[in-house]
Amino acid sequence: MADSINTDKPRELIASDRVEGTAVYNLNGERLGTITSFMVDKRSGQAEYAVMQFGGFLGIGADHYPVPWQKLTYSTDHGGYVVDLDKDTLEAAPRYGHDDDAPEYNADYDRSVNTYYGLGA
């Protein structure tokens, strides 16, 4: 995507190692957890998933949840990302435990996570 610099609304850049650790909130402004890392398309450089960790909020474990980047909205007010996901959605969402258990993000996994969140085909 060669989106060149838009003078009207300058893009806001953040260092990759600062995205890691950024807080995530729900629509009510409650802090759900943090982004531990994100999955990037090697070639295009497009972030496709934020991997979120929820600190046992509402009984949801501290697992890693890959959430499609499109589901995130950056909130200047919060200084973090807002996701419109409810407890039921998260409870059944694709996840894994430790970082070492991270799945291979191959085409099948990619498709299955996107499908879960109602994206892609």
Next chain:
Amino acid sequence: MADSINTDKPRELIASDRVEGTAVYNLNGERLGTITSFMVDKRSGQAEYAVMQFGGFLGIGADHYPVPWQKLTYSTDHGGYVVDLDKDTLEAAPRYGHDDDAPEYNADYDRSVNTYYGLGA
């Protein structure tokens, strides 16, 4: 290493904290240095710059060089990124020393780096 057969060319994802540390090569396959981090558009999630550190290669200091992501090509052979940049280009390129000296990536800086590399307007 199993060579993957590329049929449909699914996107290949890599964790953000694994991009950090990925090697960078020149067109001759010489290792120039590594990506220390990358700058991402907060909202779109698009990587706009790779911040590279060159370990004193060819007399170029170990400074941090923000290079537009479009200048990078991922090479499966190298397992890293290839940049088509010669010594003269790098010697005069925008850079900063320590991480703490990182500039604010505001619209002006953004434009100036892009212009240096002949991108954007």
